[in-house]
Amino acid sequence: MKRLLTVSCALALASPLFAQQANVQVQPPDLHGSRQLEKQTGPAVVRDYIESWEKMSAALDQNQPALLNADFVGLAREKLAATIKTQSQIGIHSRYLGASHNLQIVFYSPEGQSIQLIDHVEYDEQVLNQDKVLATQHMKARCVVVLTPAETRWKVRIFQASPE
Amino acid sequence: MRHARVPFLAGLALSLAPLALAQSANMNLPASVTAGSAFSIPTSGSGTGVLYLVGPDQALRRDVQLGSPLSFAAGDLFNAGLYLAVLDAGGSATSGTLAVLPAPTPGRISFLAAPSRVPVGLHNGISGSAYVFDAYRNLITAPVPVSFQLTGLAAPAQNRTVTSSNGLAWTEIDSASKQGAAKFIAQAQGVSVTRVIAEVPGDPCGLTISAHPDGKSLQVETAPVRDCSGNPIPDGTIVTFTENYNGMQSTADVPIKQDVAKIDMPAYNGATISVASGVVAGNEIRWGGR
Numbered sequence: 001m002k003r004l005l006t007v008s009c010a011l012a013l014a015s016p017l018f019a020q021q022a023n024v025q026v027q028p029p030d031l032h033g034s035r036q037l038e039k040q041t042g043p044a045v046v047r048d049y050i051e052s053w054e055k056m057s058a059a060l061d062q063n064q065p066a067l068l069n070a071d072f073v074g075l076a077r078e079k080l081a082a083t084i085k086t087q088s089q090i091g092i093h094s095r096y097l098g099a100s101h102n103l104q105i106v107f108y109s110p111e112g113q114s115i116q117l118i119d120h121v122e123y124d125e126q127v128l129n130q131d132k133v134l135a136t137q138h139m140k141a142r143c144v145v146v147l148t149p150a151e152t153r154w155k156v157r158i159f160q161a162s163p164e
Numbered sequence: 165m166r167h168a169r170v171p172f173l174a175g176l177a178l179s180l181a182p183l184a185l186a187q188s189a190n191m192n193l194p195a196s197v198t199a200g201s202a203f204s205i206p207t208s209g210s211g212t213g214v215l216y217l218v219g220p221d222q223a224l225r226r227d228v229q230l231g232s233p234l235s236f237a238a239g240d241l242f243n244a245g246l247y248l249a250v251l252d253a254g255g256s257a258t259s260g261t262l263a264v265l266p267a268p269t270p271g272r273i274s275f276l277a278a279p280s281r282v283p284v285g286l287h288n289g290i291s292g293s294a295y296v297f298d299a300y301r302n303l304i305t306a307p308v309p310v311s312f313q314l315t316g317l318a319a320p321a322q323n324r325t326v327t328s329s330n331g332l333a334w335t336e337i338d339s340a341s342k343q344g345a346a347k348f349i350a351q352a353q354g355v356s357v358t359r360v361i362a363e364v365p366g367d368p369c370g371l372t373i374s375a376h377p378d379g380k381s382l383q384v385e386t387a388p389v390r391d392c393s394g395n396p397i398p399d400g401t402i403v404t405f406t407e408n409y410n411g412m413q414s415t416a417d418v419p420i421k422q423d424v425a426k427i428d429m430p431a432y433n434g435a436t437i438s439v440a441s442g443v444v445a446g447n448e449i450r451w452g453g454r
Contacts, residue, residue, distance in 0.1 A: 032329075056220060075301060079221040079243055087218070090225040094218050094248070107332055110291035111278035116332060125248045127218050127259075134216065135250040135259035144305055144330050146295070158295070158331075159220070160303050161246045163196070163263040 022050055027104035035108045045115050045147055046103060048154040053121075056080060056159075057096040063088045073148065076159040092129055099123040115154065119143040120164065140164040189213055189230050189253030196263040200242040200300045204233040205249075213253030217262060219245040228253075244302035270308060271299030275350040277359035283366035284343055285393050288336035290314065290361055294350040296328050303331035313349045316363060318342035328352075339363050341393040365395040371446030373405070373439045377431060382451060384437055385426035396423050401441060409435035 026046055029037055052071035059067035065081040072080060087093055100122045107116035121141050127134045146158035189209035197203045205215070209230035217224040221243035228234050230253060241247075247262040274295040282289045292312055296304045310333035315321040319340035326333040333350075340346060340363050348359045369392035375382045384405055389397040403425035406415045409432040418425040429437060433452030440446060 060220065083219070083221060083223050086223040090216070090223065092216060092218065092223070092225075094223075096220075106330060107334070109276065109278075109293045109334065110288075110336060111276075113276060113278065114293060116330060118330065125218070127216055127248055127250050129252075134252055134257045135248065137248045137259050137261060139246055139248070139261060141246045144303060146332075158303055160244055160266075160305070160331075161220070162244070162265065162305060163246060163261070 022054070023100040024050055025102045027102065029105040029108075031106065031108055035110045035112060037105065037108055041108070041115075042105060045105065045117065045154050049103070049117065049119070049145060049147060049156065050101065052156045053096075053099060053101070057099075059084060060087070060094045060096065063093050070153075071155055072157075072159075073150070073155045074157040076156045080159075092127055092134070095124075095126040095128065097124040097126065113148060114157070115147045117145050117147070119145055121161075189251060189256065190258055191215070191234075191249065191251045191260070193249055193260045193262050196265050197241065198267050199244045199264050199298060199302050200239055200267060202236060202238045203241075204235040206233045207231060207251065209253060211254060213251055216250040216252070217241065217247045218250070219243070219247040219264075221245045222247075242300040242302075244298075244300075266302035266304045266306070267298035267300065268304065268306060269298060270296050270304060270352045270355045272297040272301065273310075273350050273352060273355055273357045275357040275359060277348045277361060279361075281362040281364055282339045284339050284363050284391065284395055285341050285366055286339045289339040290348065291334065291336045292348055292350060292359075293332060293334040294328070294352070294357070295331055296333065296352050297331075304328070305331050308333070308352050310350060310352045312337065313351070314340070314346055314361070315349070316340040316342065316346035317344045319346075343395045365397050366391040366393070368397050368401075368403075368441045368444045368446075371403075371439055371441055371444055373437065373446060373449060375429075375437060375449055375451060378428060380431055381428040382431045382437070383426060384429050384439075386420075386424050386439060386446070388423040389420055389425065389441070390423075397441075403439060403441045405429065405437060405439055407432075407435050407437045 055071045063084050065084045068077050102120040105117045125139050126136045141161040142164050143161045147154040148157045192206040207230050213228040215226045215228050244264050244266045249262045250259045277292045294310050296308050308328045312324045312335045314337050324335045346361045346363050348361050350357050368389045372387045375384045401420045402417050404417050407429050416427050418427050435451050438448040
């Protein structure tokens, strides 16, 4: 029986700007015969991913790449840090507001070293020049996310959006 | 009355001026472009403006001559993703969404093969996960056929072809029956990555001992210790001998040397001697006629 879990994530967020409850729906995993998820792994991955989204939002809003360190590694961190550097150079910052996530874990590698999930996410993106909002746009994206385990948490290694 | 209307109309004209400017400055965004490709965005209006393309993975700023297309060279916008495009023209802005899609041709494979050492003859003992990227390190989410091949020195190659889903193709494959280094290759449209897997002997199979008198002792010795595929168990693997006699038990851990393990044990008439290695138990012998 398929269950739809709705989780209200009251996470400790880095910025008061993002101190709003993320709307998170989690679909049952669809793993296509790879390794089965351990009981606690799925919720841990979802929790860590949602927290990484919030940290990404804060980092892009404050142009602070250090905020990425706890949640992103590898390619995902490289690309986000490069964006932050460019934003600083061209005098803008960006905000990702009111994200609504619909998540499904689709792959857990046989040796347990990576998890892939799909996030159908909606949010409002703002581009700001100092405190002036240049534009706000509602976005709908399908994000492919790969997380790998670190010492105490899952970190985002690949993060790529495409249009819904 | 007429004097009063003039400042009113003048004020109205002034207040409408930025609006007219804002309405005239516009852009015609393509629905999507391929990452790293050249493209242009037609604009309308007059004067100058600034275009921003902002997404989590890249941000760009370009000065715009309104009314002329804004050209992006190959390689300017190279990260796939969803971008907010903002045309800021004299204090008013128009915005839209631009999707940047991965290039369809693989340029790089990230291949995780595990484990690095695996016992021979293990069903689905080796796994490989291949993430397929384009030349700009964007995950190619469209299906791509990925071939996996496991080749060893003493075993025929095993081949699998898997179509990627969401950028990932993975497989599980049996380890070969003979020990040695095997090459595990993932390949997609001419791009390949090789990992080396050490296929090592499995647990001992058919572990047996024999005993021969040697003065007041027994020389207890294993037959050559091999796994179930006939591969010799490496030197140094521990074999445990246990002797039980009259309620007493003595054990000895002996490393395999040149395929066999041997030890001298007391020759008690009626003693039983057994052998084991790891989780594998061998035979038991009774010494003497009692």
